[in-house]
Amino acid sequence: MSDFLGIHGTALALREQRLQLLSANLANADTPGFKAQDLDFTSALQSALQPNAAAGDAIDAASQGARYQRPSSQPSVDGNTVDGEREHALFAQAALEYRASMTFVESKVRGMLTAITGQ
Amino acid sequence: MSNLPIFDVAGSAMNAQSVRLSTIASNLANADSVAGNPDEVYRAKQPVFRAEGVPGDASLAGVNVVEVRESTDAPLKRYEPGHPLADAQGYVYAPAVDPVAQMVDLISASRSYQANVEVFNSAKELALSTLQMGR
Numbered sequence: 475m476s477d478f479l480g481i482h483g484t485a486l487a488l489r490e491q492r493l494q495l496l497s498a499n500l501a502n503a504d505t506p507g508f509k510a511q512d513l514d515f516t517s518a519l520q521s522a523l524q525p526n527a528a529a530g531d532a533i534d535a536a537s538q539g540a541r542y543q544r545p546s547s548q549p550s551v552d553g554n555t556v557d558g559e560r561e562h563a564l565f566a567q568a569a570l571e572y573r574a575s576m577t578f579v580e581s582k583v584r585g586m587l588t589a590i591t592g593q
Numbered sequence: 594m595s596n597l598p599i600f601d602v603a604g605s606a607m608n609a610q611s612v613r614l615s616t617i618a619s620n621l622a623n624a625d626s627v628a629g630n631p632d633e634v635y636r637a638k639q640p641v642f643r644a645e646g647v648p649g650d651a652s653l654a655g656v657n658v659v660e661v662r663e664s665t666d667a668p669l670k671r672y673e674p675g676h677p678l679a680d681a682q683g684y685v686y687a688p689a690v691d692p693v694a695q696m697v698d699l700i701s702a703s704r705s706y707q708a709n710v711e712v713f714n715s716a717k718e719l720a721l722s723t724l725q726m727g728r
Contacts, residue, residue, distance in 0.1 A: 493719070497599045497712045498644075498654045501606030504613075504705055505642040505656055538652070562708065569715045573722070580726050 478586065482578040484522045484533060488515060489572040491537040496565045499556050506552035510561070514540040599716040601647040603709045605655030610706040612640045612658045617699045620690050627671070627685040629678040635688040637664035664689065 492513040502508040518540035522532045546555035616638040623635040640661050644654035666689035674683030 493716065494599055494602065494650070494653055497602045497716065500708055500712050501602045501656050502642075502644045502654055503708065504610075504701070505644045505654075508644045508654065541652075558704075558708065562711075565712060565715070569719060572719055576719075576723060576726065583726060 479579055479582055481519070481523065482575055482582065485519060486572070486575040486579055487533045488513070488518050488522060488537060489568065489575050491518075491533070493565070493568050493572060495541070496561060496568055499561050500558070500565060503554070503556045503558050503561070506554060508554050508556060509543045510546065510556045511541055512544045512564075513537060514542060597716070597720060598647050598649045598653050600713065601649065602653060602655045603713040603716065605645075605647065605657065606709040607706055607713070609640070609642055609656040609658050610702050610709065612661070613702040614699065614706070616640055616661060617695050617702060620688075621692060621695050621699075623688060624690040624692055624695075625687065627676070627678060627687045628668075629680045629685060631668050631670075631686045634668040634686045635690075637666070637688060637690045638662070639664065 492515060495511050495513055499508075499510045499512075518536045521539055522536035524532075544555070546557055547560070548557065549555055620637045626635045628634045638661050640658045643657050643659045645657040647653050647655040668686040669689055670684050670686055672683055673679055673685050676685045679685050
């Protein structure tokens, strides 16, 4: 099934992981000492698509490996590095990218359904 | 809920911000609650937030209110001999609550709450359209 979806299935799962990280950043916008995290999507996708990667763990392993702490442009005194507005913009963008990936997966599924039913 | 950790994360943040809103409301409401004894005066409360892993994924940080700390600021001493609660010297004691600072905190807390509601709604929308896939 993952072969059939190609790159899009993996991309969708990784985009969800990125959304999770960004939502954690927004949630902790007022937590002292919290460091904003982000996912380097390109490297995560590359390592998840390695041919020797195990099917189920590949996405988790790839997303863990590609996490990094994003420095703040305006660090606050309490050590928190979350930029509220920037985080908002990134979350909106990531949600849109998730939708894009989902559209690709969906069109694959539709194509397969058409092939199965012949209608 | 561990399949959809965004809801846990945003939910924990909304919970934490609502605790913050409650303490601010309590502080503002009691800003004028005077007492005749400095030990009985209302003390301003402030929640302490800490990032904590959500049940499904320990590396994903939600927010937890570790404690609600009471201010140690000395109460304000006011000379009001006509006040029914005044002590023998004619003083009453008011809590050291700065209403302006509390209002600023209130705005910050409600903005953060709104931000997390937005995250929650976006995540819900995405999850719903994922469920609708192929229909």
